Amino acid sequence: MTRVTAPDILSRFAAVLLDMNGTLMFSGDRFGPDQDxxxxxxxxxxxxxxxxxxxxxxxxxxxxxxxxxxxxxxxxxxxxxxxxxxxxxxxxxxxxxxxxxxxxxxxxxxRGQVPDPYAVLLRGLARSHPLGLVANILSRKELWLEEFRRAGVLDLFAITVFSSDGSSVKPSRKLFDQAVSALPVPRSGIVFVGDSLRCDIAGAAGAGLATVWIDRARSGRRAGDPQPDFVVQDLLDLVRR
Ligand SMILES: [Mg+2]
Known part of the structure; x- marks a missing residue:
């Protein structure tokens, strides 16, 4: 794993692809016995x-x-x-x-929400990097587009790939390739940021992309887990504050 100060990681790349849930959207997936x-x-x-x-x-x-x-x-x-x-x-x-x-x-x-600090970060990031979204969702995407519009971030993305538009979910390479093909930079210049080792890090690495793993719980990797190129605790750590 490369040791680089978190706010310097993205300056090494020309474009950024982002996961959604647990990366820039939170409080979703309200399923379970306590739900009405x-x-x-x-x-x-x-x-x-x-x-x-x-x-x-x-x-x-x-x-x-x-x-x-x-x-x-x-x-x-x-x-x-x-x-x-x-x-x-x-x-x-x-x-x-x-x-x-x-x-x-x-x-x-x-559906969850894009909190304000993440919307602000995305607006800043979009000024220096073309952005793309590669999101796994079960449902049709309309509610998510609505939330992205509410947060003022929808137009920041050069490409949004929602899994429910087709029959693939990350880690399938198809979704990563779809996003990569829409960005105006070579694959080697793209970094993927996500919080799931299985879906995001293994999937993006399999598609030939550099990776940043968001280890929110600071749980660390276990033996045999996919190997990210960089690790941060939060998307917000990737910019200077
Ligand atoms: Mg996620």
Whole structure:
């Protein structure tokens, strides 16, 4: 691992590709036994399904997608939320309107926020480097585009690659190559910044990119983990403050 002061890392590269969740977006992926999916369903205008059916269906949908997400064999055959809902026992017989509502419940619980300090950092970074985003999400991307617009960062990206536009998820090389091909610099001049050793660091390195790992919890690498080129604790560490 190269020892370089964190704020000097990006000056070695001409363009920066960024992961989203845990890198510049936080407080998303609100799934689990403490979540009130039925309340979200009713907020979105749903009224026909019981609390039990909504809770059971969203829980089963998320668990199914999480299992597939963690299966390395499935990184180029990742299913859509709506298609996954259709396969679940509790969702059999539901019409398209109800399935669409449940799909929207998943998206509402999945999306996080871009905090102001990260939006400020991205605005500064975009002045010196072309930026790209390579994000794994389960749901369709509309809510994320909305949040990026709210935070004033959407137009900063030369390319945004959301996994749910297709059937691949990081670490699949396809998503990295899609972003690289949209940037006006050679691959050797691009660095990828992300917080997942498996999805971001292994994926980007496999696509021939330099890597910065965000080790937020300071957990360190274990033997056999993918090897990043640089490590920082937070995206904010990459700029002088
Ligand atoms: Mg991440």
């Amino acid at each position: 999916y039925a309340a979200t369903y009713r907020t979105l205008g749903g009224s026909r399904l019981t609390t039990e059916v909504v809770q059971a269906t969203i829980t089963a949908c998320y668990e199914t997608l999480e299992r597939i997400y963690n299966d390395p064999e499935r990184c180029d055959s990742f299913p859509r939320v709506l298609d996954t809902l259709r396969t679940l026992p509790h969702a059999q017989g539901l019409d398209d309107g109800e399935l669409k509502l449940l799909e929207d419940v998943v998206a509402q619980h999945e």
